[in-house]
Amino acid sequence: MGNSNFNENTRVQVPAALHLCKLGYTYLDNITAYDTKTNILIDVFLNAVKRLNPSLSSQEVSLLFSKIVNVANNDDLGREFYQMLSSNSGIKLIDFDNPENNDWHVTTEFTCENEDTEDNFRPDITCFINGMPLAFIEVKKPNNHEGILAERERINTRMSKTCFRRFFNVTQLMIFSNNQEYDNESRVPIQGAFYCSSAKGKAFFNVFREENKTFVTNYPYQEITDDDEYKVLKHRNCVVIKNLKEYQTNKDVNTPTNRIITSMLSKERFLFLLRYGIAYVERKVELEDGTQGTTLQKHIMRYQQMFASYAIRRTLNNGIKSGIIWHTQGSGKTALAYYSVRSLTDFFARKNIVAKFYFIVDRIDLMEQATDEFAARGLIVHNAKSREELMKDIASRSITQNNEGKLEIMVVNIQKFKEDKAKVQVDDSYSTNLQRIFFIDEAHRGYNPKGSFLANLLEADKNAVKIALTGTPLLKEERESWRVFGDYIHTYYYDKSIADGYTCKLMREPVETIYKEKIEDILDKLAGSVKVKKSDIDRNKIIEDESYLNALLDYVISDFRRFRREQNDNSVGAMIVCKTNPQAREMFRLWQERFHNAEKIWQHKEEQIGMAAEPMTLPSGYRPLTASLILHDEGDKLERKEYIEGFKKLQEVDVLIVNKMLLTGFDAPRLKKLYLGRSLDGHDLLQALTRVNRPYHDFKYGYVVDFVNIKENFDATNDRYLRELNRTSDGTGSGQSNIANDVMVTKEEVEAKIRQVKSVL
CATH class of the missing domain: 3.40.50.300 (P-loop containing nucleotide triphosphate hydrolases)
Structure with missing residues (x-):
């Protein structure tokens, strides 16, 4: 019987609006005096600003209001408005130190309309501080088609329209929820409660996980009177649901939507985010015509x-x-x-x-x-x-x-x-x-x-x-x-950042068997040529030998070409981690030598090492792979900087050949493949592996080709860090025993999982 009375509004929107009332917001069911360009509630704003700035005359407050409406039309992602909003000196738009000294309001379905066209949109819930609509919430019912993905596309479309610029320049926080728990396996936000700030391109949907275990349940919520509840239900035309069981369940403070509302929109938290949690990031970029320009992004904590x-x-x-x-x-x-x-x-x-x-x-x-x-x-x-x-x-x-x-x-x-x-x-x-x-x-x-x-x-x-x-x-x-x-x-720790989409999982790829046999064979021959037991050999001399490195390059070049084809992305780069500086130098020399004649190299018989079944022919648009050598004693600082920048930004360099440099602190999202030729341990190992864990395009993994069998070291290292994490005093340790599986997987494990999913389907 109850189901016919429930839709996304009554299941999520009305309980969420009431939840904001519990946090101390006053519900508005009849808004008349507002500025149609920005949706600022004029009287509320004027009265609040006058109260917070007693020395201002009514005329000065009115002029300030006109200025805000004006700057809200800037093509600056709302930067000038935000500077006025968050300012700690001069005119106060908000009292950040005393939450109760501000006016807090909430309403539903408040239309953002463009006066010049018929175009408009209505956020499900709008939150006001001192009459300014600083946050809105979009809700969907659970298990809705496409989850939150459709909502993200919709908001990106709206933000790209100049006719809505003023609204997004004033709005500081947007929350999107389909009232479900997060799906931690997905790189794309399908279900859960997400938040973002406005953007010129695509908005990044952030996950929110409350760390204060009792914050939501023990929050000093206000009692809602029957009259207040009736006002909301009547405004949303759904008084009929008041006594139904499902409605009572949806009002629980622990639903995914209500949790994120308490975590982000309770008065102290919201003011903290507004004051300290927003950054405008302006970078210099090279434009297509070769001139210098700038890009502006708005980030939220x-x-x-x-x-x-x-x-x-x-x-x-x-x-x-x-x-x-x-x-x-x-x-x-x-x-x-x-x-x-x-x-x-x-x-x-x-x-x-x-x-x-x-x-x-x-x-x-x-x-x-x-x-x-x-x-x-x-x-x-x-x-x-x-x-x-x-x-x-x-x-x-x-x-x-x-x-x-x-x-x-x-x-x-x-x-x-x-x-x-x-x-x-x-x-x-x-x-x-x-x-x-x-x-x-x-x-x-x-x-x-x-x-x-x-x-x-x-x-x-x-x-x-x-x-x-x-x-x-x-x-x-x-x-x-x-x-x-x-x-x-x-x-x-890593497991959380992977689940939150800030970093990628790592996929460990063993070296193909046929190549392993070939490399062992070369090592045996090299050992035999110096007529001593293998264990007595200066192993570094062997791995710096030209025949060994040529076999290594056969594998790396062919594998990297294949990787780009499989991923359908020629912008990705790779890094080869060598064991010694002489090995890195010799590898770089051989690399340069090989790609001196592109056609000859392309037609190199890849099938000899089991990487391709048929000979290759030179495709149109083919270009040789380029590499840079980065060693602390190679070239000067300026040269190294140019090579690194060339790899990071311009994609002029395909592969970096290194030994000890760039294994920590080096951040290049396009670096997606690591060829690990040196055994590492402890923090050195984790630092090196995470060079390939930055999000890039639609990559779900950073890939590590393992020439030195790091699995044992990796598991032991992860175990040490996990033990350390669980003894931390702040209580935010992961407390998981299978954390290694959350950080690194093998190809076989992924393929087995796919087979399992297929059989279930």
Whole structure:
């Protein structure tokens, strides 16, 4: 009987609107005075702004309103409006410190209409703060056709229309839910509750997982009166469902939709996200005509960044001034540092303390990368050109002021000070109103706790806050990261980042049997030629031999060609990890030699090593594969930088040949195939493997061709990290025993799973 009364509105929309009322929002069922260009509720806005800024006259408040309507039409993803909204000085549009000093409203089916055409859309639920429609929610009933995918396509279409620009420039947060639990196996959001901010291209749908176990159930919800409930039901024309059992079930605070609403739209959380959780990222790009242009993106804080931000504040409030953020590679640690600069500036300002920020790296390329990332997000970035410049800045009590009122950070490369034994002294004894904050990047890289410049630096200001960032903390005795930097402030491991779609699973590919036999045969011959037992041979000399490397190249080239064909994507790149520098140099020489004659190479008989059944002919548009050699003692820094940029951006380089370089901190999403020719262990192994785990196009995996049989090392390493994760003090450890399967799979396992699914179907 009840089913005929239920649809997506009554199942999800009405319970969600009522849930917002429980969070302290007031339901509006009759909106008349609003600005049709932006959907701002005019009277509510004018009254709130006047209340928050008593010195403003009514005329000045009206002028401010006109200005907002104007800037909402900018082609800037709402950047100018957001700067006004989140500003901590000048005119206040929101009281971020006192949630109850703002007006909170919610309504349903509030039309966003374009005055010039008939085009319009109606978000299922719109949330207002001080009359400004800053969030909306789109809901679908469970098991709807295409899941959330159709919703994503729809929102991308709407955002691309200039006639709706004003609405999306004002809206800061969008939530989409079909009231189901997440399907962690899918790279594409099919079911669950997702959130995003506005975009010029495609919006990225973020997963939200509440980490505070009791936050949703123990939230101090307000009681809803019968009159309030009747108002919502009557407005949605469904009073008839009030006493039905399914409706009562859908009102539960623990439904997927209601959970994300409490997690993101409860007053304190929503204000935190609005104040600190949005970043405009502007990058320089090369346009098709060869000139320089810029791209602008709007990012919203990922849930692990939000909880890490809260954890940092909690740690500082408890009087602890150092610790580790353990977030897997690719999960946005530099962005977290940016959000933290904003969050901690206010945190200390409330205590009448001025915060001064430093970001410490241990390689020049990482210094440049971090500098670019912070500058793209709008920070003023300084680099210390010399030891004296850095010492002067650290000893100085002044905060460099720029005319634009932008926040600042100094990015420092510790490497150049490695041998420095001189002590730095900072005299802060006469005042406590300055707080230095050091972010130590890639903290797994064995910053020596004794006798290094880092030790001197941290000793110089014992009052400094030290936040170490790493995806793989060191676990070896006496050098364990937590001994150097303190306990874990927050953790976020691979299994979560894979389930959330921020990184890809890894697929381990064994070397084909026929090739293995060939390589063993070559090794035997090489061993025999020096007439000693195989175990006594200098193995490095063998693997640097031309005949061995030619066989290796046969395999890599043929396999990489096949990989691109199978994936139907010629933009993907590869990396070959060699065992020694001489091996890498010889491989590069042979590579160059081979591709000197493209046609000859293409017609090389691939079938000899079992990679193809028929001879190949040169296709139209064929070009030789290009490689770059990246070694610390090969070429100068500028040359290496050019090669790396060529690989990252321009796709001029197909393959990187390396030994120890670029195995940590190197971020190139198009790198999707790793040929691992050197045995690695511990954090070195995880760091190397995760070079191929960044999302790229529709790839579900990063691929690792395993020449050295890493499975045992990988399982042991993962086990060590899992044990460490489960002893962390913050309680966010995964607690899973099969975590290795969540991170890396084999081709056979995937094929078996496909067969299993087919048989079920």
